[in-house]
Amino acid sequence: MMNKKEIRVYVREQFSMLASEEREKRGREIHGELFGQSFWKQARIVAVTVDTYQEIPTRPIIEKAWREGKTIVVPKVDRERHQLDFYTLTSFLHLENGNHGLQEPMPSKCEQIAKENIDFVIVPGLAFNRAGYRIGFGGGYYDRFLENYQGKTAALAFSFQLFPSLPIETHDLPVHHLVTEQA
Template sequence: MDKKEMRKQAIKRLKDIPDTERKLIEEKLLDNLLHYHGWKEARSIGVTVSNGFEWTTRPIIEKAWEEGKAVCVPKCLPKLRKMDFYQIHTYDQLEIVYYNLLEPKPNNCKKVNKQEIDLLITPGLLFDQKGYRVGFGGGYYDRFLADFPNRTVSLASEEQVVNELPVESYDVPVDAIITNT
């Protein structure tokens, strides 16, 4: 099965999770993340603002603010096929962009160099035992991770972790995968 088909099936499975089960998984993912040494050591985190069927990141963002961590959110630059991160202090610094995504308003936030992000919470749909991932297909994170110097982690339900995924030369594995179990 190719990545496109894997992506399609993973999205369907995630969308089909009943709300009560989804809430339990998200609570466990948050709890496990907060006990992860990478979280405890980080002064700044990079994280997307979740949308739709993705695991919610709002409690992560709010916990980071509560703990005095800098919260850095990506802004995609489609023409350049890259993303920049901006530090936000409030949700008011976000705007709705294409695909109904929430991204920082660049004129309202401080742009952050990737070296300043201690822990990058990397989204994905499927992950393998070596940390490789199938993302949403845009390649934004693969390009960003190519020279990202700090710690990376992904959050996934146990069902999103498989034995092996097809790997391309440009794929960069995450350092850790935190699951609900």
């Protein structure tokens, strides 16, 4: 079995070889799967990151949520406290360049939302197994956030991000649902 570093390198290579048109096409397939799920339909406040090139496109998810009257919250990394704070996002114009190359909410234009008010979290990651365990980007921020989170969780993954087994540590928590272009 590959170690976490090798898995991260492999998945990043796969993303770099994926043409943007193919990424968008396969992303739409995953979005269709997600939007058909009961946990999506029932959620009122949805947490999601604004994607980088190494993730499933999330802007269409955010736009669909807005059209459906859902509240979207996006994370801002608090490096001093080593945690994520989530803020409402009502416009892509309220984003700024943040930590780790992420687009993060501007606290001056967005309202902070408490963890217990979030119904559903789309958890980012680089690699996943069918049991819902994941390898993230290496900061441990989502692992800490999910420790006592009570709502529903899901991860979105292209087929090349799925592995039969992953190195799992005692603090790792699986997501409830894994959504891929292969259903």
